[in-house]
Amino acid sequence: DAGVTQSPTHLIKTRGQQVTLRCSPKSGHDTVSWYQQALGQGPQFIFQYYEEEERQRGNFPDRFSGHQFPNYSSELNVNALLLGDSALYLCASSLGPEGVLSYNEQFFGPGTRLTVL
Amino acid sequence: ILNVEQSPQSLHVQEGDSTNFTCSFPSSNFYALHWYRWETAKSPEALFVMTLNGDEKKKGRISATLNTKEGYSYLYIKGSQPEDSATYLCASNSGGYQKVTFGTGTKLQVIP
Numbered sequence: 001d002a003g004v005t006q007s008p009t010h011l012i013k014t015r016g017q018q019v020t021l022r023c024s025p026k027s028g029h030d031t032v033s034w035y036q037q038a039l040g041q042g043p044q045f046i047f048q049y050y051e052e053e054e055r056q057r058g059n060f061p062d063r064f065s066g067h068q069f070p071n072y073s074s075e076l077n078v079n080a081l082l083l084g085d086s087a088l089y090l091c092a093s094s095l096g097p098e099g100v101l102s103y104n105e106q107f108f109g110p111g112t113r114l115t116v117l
Numbered sequence: 118i119l120n121v122e123q124s125p126q127s128l129h130v131q132e133g134d135s136t137n138f139t140c141s142f143p144s145s146n147f148y149a150l151h152w153y154r155w156e157t158a159k160s161p162e163a164l165f166v167m168t169l170n171g172d173e174k175k176k177g178r179i180s181a182t183l184n185t186k187e188g189y190s191y192l193y194i195k196g197s198q199p200e201d202s203a204t205y206l207c208a209s210n211s212g213g214y215q216k217v218t219f220g221t222g223t224k225l226q227v228i229p
Contacts, residue, residue, distance in 0.1 A: 004160065035219075042121070042206060042219030043161075058217075090161070108153075108160040 002027065004093050004109035012115045013081050019114060021076040025093030026107045031055075032074040033106065034066060035090040043090055049074050050096075078114075086116045121209050123220035130197050131228050137193045138223040140207035144188035152181055152192055153206040155222070161206060164192075197227040 005024045013019050025032050031050045035043035045058035049068035068074045072093075078085055092106040122141045130136045142150060152164040165174040170185040178195045194201055204222040 040221065042208075042221045044219070045217045105163050105166065106151075107163070110158070110160045 004091060004107050006089075006091050006109035006112050008112060009110070010113045010115075012117065014117050015081055015083060017081050017116075018077065018079045019081060021078075021089050021091075021112045021114070022073065023076070023091030023093075023109060024073045025091075029093035029095050029107070030072050031094045031096060032068060032072065033092045033094070034074070034076045035092065036060070037088040037090060037111075038084075039087070046076070081116045083116050086114060088113050121207060121218045121220040123205075123207060123223050125223060126221070127224040127226070129226045129228055132197060132199060134197050135193065135195045136197055136225070137191050138205065138225075140190045140192070140209075140220055142188050142190070142207070142209035142218070144185060147185045147188075148210045150183060150190050151208045152190070153208065154203050155206055156203040164205075192223075194225075197225075199227045199229050201225060202227045 004026050007022045011019060023032055033048040034046040036046055037043045046060050046064055047057040047066055048055050049066055052068045054066060063079045065077045066075060076089060088111045090111045091109045094106045124139050150167045153161040154164050155161040164176060164179060165181045167174060167183040172183040174181050180193045181190055183190045190207060192205055202225055204224045206219055206222045208217060208219040210217040
């Protein structure tokens with residue numbers, strides 16, 4: 001069982017560019033959530049995908065968008081990058097979308113470190 | 118409490134010592150509280166999910182308690198070992214079913 005995988009591991013972009021991060025959920029999981037962790041802060045919930053639709057969303061602007069594919073993998077897209085978007089982006093998978101924090105255990109990937117210059 | 122707060126921010130303990138840290142969260146509209154263990158360069162690992170006031174969970178030398186009325190949870194580690202060194206995160210979705218908030222974590226270092 002491969003667990004949750006994310007790619008790439010690290011990424012460097014410049015302001016104004018666009019970035020796509022990828023996540024493959026743990027085998028058997030159908031729900032993917034994305035989090036942003038800025039330096040010195042706890043993870044902040046971005047959004048959650050289930051059945052290829054965005055089900056819940058945190059307080060993030062529309063520059064942050066996502067997608068879920070039929071195989072349950074997911075992408076996070078960020079447009080018009082700002083310096084403040086530099087962070088570790090975590091993906092978590094679970095079985096079922098029963099609330100962002102449900103009784104269904106979430107499994108996290110190792111994250112993608114995004115640096116915006 | 119409007120946000121999830123964890124204390125202390127960091128601590129160092131000697132191998133064999135027991136330790137504990139705190140997670141405070143909004144007590145209104147409480148739904149669930151999770152504890153995660155996050156080792157450097159690895160993925161956060163779920164330790165416990167707690168939902169009921171008075172809940173106590175245990176996994177090996179690590180245990181946790183929950184007080185939903187006053188909005189706090191304690192994580193205890195008995196006989197700390199170097200492999201316990203990690204950041205311990207709590208997360209709650211009090212204050213609304215869909216509003217999830219993580220604390221900033223407690224970074225534990227166990228000195229051999």
